[in-house]
Amino acid sequence: MKRSKCFRQIAVAILIATLLCDKGIIYINAAGLGSMVPAGSVSSNDMQNEYGPENGRKTEGTDLTADAGGEETTDGLEEGVDYASGEVILVLEDGGYAALAMEGIDEEVSGDDETQFVVVDLEEDVSVEEAVDYYSGLPGIAYAQPNYIYEFEDDKLWEEAVNDPRYAEQWYLDYLNMEEAWRLMDSVPCSPVKVAVIDSGIDLYHEDLNANVDPASCVNSVTTAYPKIDNDYSANGHGTHIAGIVGAVTGNGQGVAGVAGNYAKISAIQCHDGNKMLSSYVVNAIQYAVMTDADIINLSMGTSQSDPLLENAMQKAYDAGILIVCSAGNDGTDRTHYPSAYSSGIGVIATGKNGQKRSDANYGTDNFISAPGDQILNTLPNGRYGYLGGSSMSAGVVSGVAAAMLSVNPSLSVEEVKQILAETAVDTYSPGFDAYSGWGIVSADKAVKTAIEMRYGQVPPEPEEPEEPEIQDKLPDSPESFVRRLYRYCLGREADEDGLMDWTNRLSSGRENGGEVAAGFLFSSEFKAFNLSNEQYVEVLYRLFLARKPDEGGKADWVAKLNNGMSREYVMNGFSASPEFQMICEGCGIHPGTVPLTQMRDQNEQATAFIVRMYEKALGRSFDEEGLNDWCQRLLGGSWTPYRIATEGFFHSPEFLMKNTTDEEFVKILYRTFLNREYDEAGLAYWLNRLSRGESRDRVIAGFSDSREFADFMAKYGLAR
Numbered sequence: 001m002k003r004s005k006c007f008r009q010i011a012v013a014i015l016i017a018t019l020l021c022d023k024g025i026i027y028i029n030a031a032g033l034g035s036m037v038p039a040g041s042v043s044s045n046d047m048q049n050e051y052g053p054e055n056g057r058k059t060e061g062t063d064l065t066a067d068a069g070g071e072e073t074t075d076g077l078e079e080g081v082d083y084a085s086g087e088v089i090l091v092l093e094d095g096g097y098a099a100l101a102m103e104g105i106d107e108e109v110s111g112d113d114e115t116q117f118v119v120v121d122l123e124e125d126v127s128v129e130e131a132v133d134y135y136s137g138l139p140g141i142a143y144a145q146p147n148y149i150y151e152f153e154d155d156k157l158w159e160e161a162v163n164d165p166r167y168a169e170q171w172y173l174d175y176l177n178m179e180e181a182w183r184l185m186d187s188v189p190c191s192p193v194k195v196a197v198i199d200s201g202i203d204l205y206h207e208d209l210n211a212n213v214d215p216a217s218c219v220n221s222v223t224t225a226y227p228k229i230d231n232d233y234s235a236n237g238h239g240t241h242i243a244g245i246v247g248a249v250t251g252n253g254q255g256v257a258g259v260a261g262n263y264a265k266i267s268a269i270q271c272h273d274g275n276k277m278l279s280s281y282v283v284n285a286i287q288y289a290v291m292t293d294a295d296i297i298n299l300s301m302g303t304s305q306s307d308p309l310l311e312n313a314m315q316k317a318y319d320a321g322i323l324i325v326c327s328a329g330n331d332g333t334d335r336t337h338y339p340s341a342y343s344s345g346i347g348v349i350a351t352g353k354n355g356q357k358r359s360d361a362n363y364g365t366d367n368f369i370s371a372p373g374d375q376i377l378n379t380l381p382n383g384r385y386g387y388l389g390g391s392s393m394s395a396g397v398v399s400g401v402a403a404a405m406l407s408v409n410p411s412l413s414v415e416e417v418k419q420i421l422a423e424t425a426v427d428t429y430s431p432g433f434d435a436y437s438g439w440g441i442v443s444a445d446k447a448v449k450t451a452i453e454m455r456y457g458q459v460p461p462e463p464e465e466p467e468e469p470e471i472q473d474k475l476p477d478s479p480e481s482f483v484r485r486l487y488r489y490c491l492g493r494e495a496d497e498d499g500l501m502d503w504t505n506r507l508s509s510g511r512e513n514g515g516e517v518a519a520g521f522l523f524s525s526e527f528k529a530f531n532l533s534n535e536q537y538v539e540v541l542y543r544l545f546l547a548r549k550p551d552e553g554g555k556a557d558w559v560a561k562l563n564n565g566m567s568r569e570y571v572m573n574g575f576s577a578s579p580e581f582q583m584i585c586e587g588c589g590i591h592p593g594t595v596p597l598t599q600m601r602d603q604n605e606q607a608t609a610f611i612v613r614m615y616e617k618a619l620g621r622s623f624d625e626e627g628l629n630d631w632c633q634r635l636l637g638g639s640w641t642p643y644r645i646a647t648e649g650f651f652h653s654p655e656f657l658m659k660n661t662t663d664e665e666f667v668k669i670l671y672r673t674f675l676n677r678e679y680d681e682a683g684l685a686y687w688l689n690r691l692s693r694g695e696s697r698d699r700v701i702a703g704f705s706d707s708r709e710f711a712d713f714m715a716k717y718g719l720a721r
Helices: 006-021 096-103 128-136 171-175 178-186 238-247 279-291 308-319 391-408 414-424 444-456 479-491 497-508 514-522 534-546 552-563 568-576 579-588 605-619 625-637 642-651 663-675 681-692 697-705 708-716
Strands: 083-092 109-111 116-121 141-152 160-162 193-199 264-270 296-299 323-327 346-351 369-372 376-380 384-388
Touching (some): 083 096, 083 128, 083 308, 096 141, 109 279, 116 279, 128 141, 141 279, 141 308, 171 178, 171 369, 178 391, 178 444, 193 279, 193 391, 238 264, 238 376, 238 384, 238 391, 264 279, 264 391, 279 296, 308 323, 323 391, 323 414, 346 391, 369 391, 391 414, 391 444, 414 444, 479 497, 479 514, 479 534, 497 514, 514 534, 514 568, 514 579, 534 552, 552 568, 605 625, 605 663, 625 642, 642 663, 642 697, 642 708, 663 681, 663 697, 663 708, 681 697
Parallel strands (some): 193 264, 296 323, 323 346, 346 369
Antiparallel strands (some): 083 116, 109 116, 160 384, 376 384
């Protein structure tokens, strides 16, 4: 902004007033006249504009709020939220162009027919807060706001590898049952679905992406000229990675597979200037997606500050029939997060391989659904592949599933897509909707199946093939054949001679029993390198110890034990003590047997499950083995009561204290931990009132832990105070 001569402004004001008199519109702003005027010389939408880290500003307050006249004020600029210094966004209403002329503003106007805005550069001695207050009071300006800085939400790049088939490493595709979803897609006619990945850009020439990318709609949205792009501005290839999750080329014998098969057509919109990602860039990108008829928008980004301009743009995209998928964030909190909190989008919580939310995943009732977001392998710039993790990746997974649904049923509305996603999601916490997973983890095959049924009435029958009887497992009849079978089922290879001789001698001599030798394979570094999920591990045990496929009920019970903290040795002992395994060992002339259990967590299932639950509810993460064993030692050794562990142990821990929860967050956690339910409004208000009057948090904890509900809940674990 710059200060101009007063007589020039007065002349402009008189001229505009004269022009507007005929319409009965006269704006008078004598108090502000001459005090705040834009520089007007360099547009902040210029691609060369620099926003180094030192140029970001922090603010203080709570929320951006509108006064009775609809004007935004700086009373609500939130502490710790970044925005670009040296510029503000002005959202125009009727008479807005006159206001711009009156202020000498000639920067580029962006937006659509309904919402138009301009990014105004400020002089060095004018703060963003001052500018927002000043411009919000001008006639013709609907409101002014900072140009907020958005951040990508992902983990570090864990590893990379180049140009080799990697499908087997995409664990999340198996978890989603994508092969069945793709089979269902092949059974009906499919249409291409346009997915706008609003992000850091894309490696347009990646061999595993280019066939499924629309180059004409890969643009940069820093200016509304929308220049074409072919690069990715992110240091770790964020946009290229998410584009691959959604639509990497499937079945080309190279690299990885995309969730949507080959039916997603990617429009990569780069809302980044090479340095930062700002509100105005993201809004321009959304408007471009609307103009180019996108079906889905993926927004893997976030901030803790409400952004009215972005919210308005998302609502218009939603009204235009576009599904908007947003990342929930990776701060391990249930604080409100944007843009995932806006009702026009769906927030996605990141889960790990165990089906639980990642320890750093944001959660809360603002979010809609969960999806895998841990160690996600996909495309990276310069023809590479690598792993990223976080809710950014989870959002990409849901965008891919939604694209698969729309490909088989293009007539689905946004609300119908959301309904199908919710109804087919797999519960991992409470039945139905909950704060930790939304409606549950997205289920690709069930969602695609339901979309087909809504269009055709039923899923076309699968072509009948002659059933092949399951090949009966040939049971071993000697120590040597017993060992060879372990090599095949545990390590997936034939035995080496030295290893075969060593293990066979251990069995034949009686130095080790069948269970101990099996454990030698199951807990070897070679077997652990497969990094099997709990489900996969249990399936191996069924084949190895029972010589059959798992039954669903039994498998679910063993997997639940693992998820509730019991060790894999504990579960293996359950199988090695079975009559089926004893029969196998008898046929080989060896002793069956089990292995010693040395971990405290294996001493009492209920006590262990109780402590695992404390990790999940109080700390919002899965247990770590060392910590779990330590708490089990204290509980079973009698040095700590379950009541003391639940109160002092977890809520006085450095990890919990470092969360620096607000009183509201604190009380909500107590409801989940001690009452096993979400808060009710009256109860929440009651406890917040007690805290506001100076009552200590320990007294509030005692109020929950002394309740009949918690006593009854502990009794289910066989525990008492």
